[in-house]
Amino acid sequence: MAKTLATLLAERAGENFELHDKHLNGQMVRVLKTIGYDRVYTKAKGPYLYDKDDNQYLDLLSGFGVFALGRNHPTVVAALQEVLTGEMPDLVQMDVSLLSGLLAEKILSVCPGDLNRVFFCNSGAEAVEGAIKFARYTTKRQKILHCEHAFHGLTLGALSLNGEEVFKEGFGPLLPGCAAVPFNDLAALEKALAGKDVAAFFVEPIQGKGVNIPSDDYLPEAARLCKKYGTLFVADEIQAGLGRTGKMWAGDHWGLEPDMILMAKALSGGFVPVGAVAMKQNIMDAVFNRMDRAVVHGSTFSKNNMAMAAGLASMNVLIEEKVVENAARVGEALIAELRALQPKYELLHEVRGKGMMIAMEFGAPKSLGLKASWGLLETANKGLFSQTVTIPLFKNHRILSQVAGHGMNVVKFLPPLVITDQDKDWIVQAMDAVIADCHKPAAILDLAKNLASHAMKSKAGD
DSSP states (O other): OOSOHHHHHHHTTTOHHHHHHHHSOHHHHHHHHHTTOOOOEEEEEBTEEEETTOOEEEESSHHHHTOTTOBTOHHHHHHHHHHHHTTOOOOOSSSOOHHHHHHHHHHHHTOSTTEEEEEEESSHHHHHHHHHHHHHHHHTOOEEEEETTOOOOSSHHHHTTOSOHHHHTTSOSOOTTEEEEOTTOHHHHHHHHTTSOEEEEEEOSSBTTTTBOOOTTHHHHHHHHHHHTTOEEEEEOTTTTTTTTSSSSGGGGGTOOOSEEEEOGGGGTTSSOOEEEEEEHHHHHHHTOSGGGTTSSOOTTTTOHHHHHHHHHHHHHHHHTTHHHHHHHHHHHHHHHHHTTGGGOTTEEEEEEETTEEEEEEOOOSSHHHHHHHHHHHHHSTTGGGHHHHHHHHHHHOEEOEESSTTOOEEEEOOOTTOOHHHHHHHHHHHHHHHHHHTSTHHHHHHHHHHHHHHHHHHHHO
């Protein structure tokens, strides 16, 4: 490069939205401007983001769960610097790397049951794609089951297992043989499995869209039913795994021993795309059953040194710095304190979650004064009320959050697992203030004005 990266970024500072509108997804630019999220961030550390004016923001989105360790964790940075300066051989392909073997060993050491093989890839969606192929080849069956409202990724095979139509519209025909069953419904699951023609049941132990938590008997019994009918039980832990829920795996809350565990997101500390499938020996042996089949499934950039080193460093941080234990302790306290707000506010119907995977569900009020305002928003756009929480939470309290799914009034927090008790207090105090304001009829008008104002600014900038 003729200029250093620092020089280039300094010279072009503030052009983020202009460049994206011109060369990338312009609709995303319009969305961010409309809801007032058009900040220019210049620095990130731990659970915090900093804008060009050095204002500090608490990041409860953490890159959709990628930054479980917070941003720019020094241990992972150091590992990546070693790779960059170490002149290591990489992606030789006609070779097997030591780093990938070490990371596989570390992952399997914290997996439940008798999982003893790992397949590496580049993302969560790619892990899902691989698991679909492995399940079909191992069982010699074609059908794949998933749950309604599930999210497993956006590549074509993974998309075929998604339970939300908004992601599928216009992209069909999708992968044949995929069917949905209601989440947390054992009778429906057994009915779908009874024909003994289902290769695998893919399930998020806790659903990401909405943070839906099953009853305590659902997942253990689902695993038993899969075994009964010869179906592989595949736990999609891409978002909920690696400490997110206060256990290494969300399935650990119910003592699950899946046939395959899918992981990604937090695995590299947020630095390098990486995914993995941990599986039982018989699955690996079935797919790669002869020397001439050693390359029947793979990925060019999987097992690259940067990804493997980041993964190894991230796993060490999770274990050695007791990050999972912090997620359990602070997360449990945060959920309890948010739940304590429910009696104060009729719009706050439920607070649920485990560890640092938290949802606040809002619902129709009983009082006449609020009913009209609620109805106005729901008529305009189902799920719009959530923006009366997320927008002021960001604008007035500098807390970045998200709506938990399309068309639902659920606000979702996915904090870095390293947030402190002080951060917890920041969140609770901000939510108390924001929800209190939501109970004022003027809040609906304020939201409308807010959206209209930002939309006009966005249009003026086009």
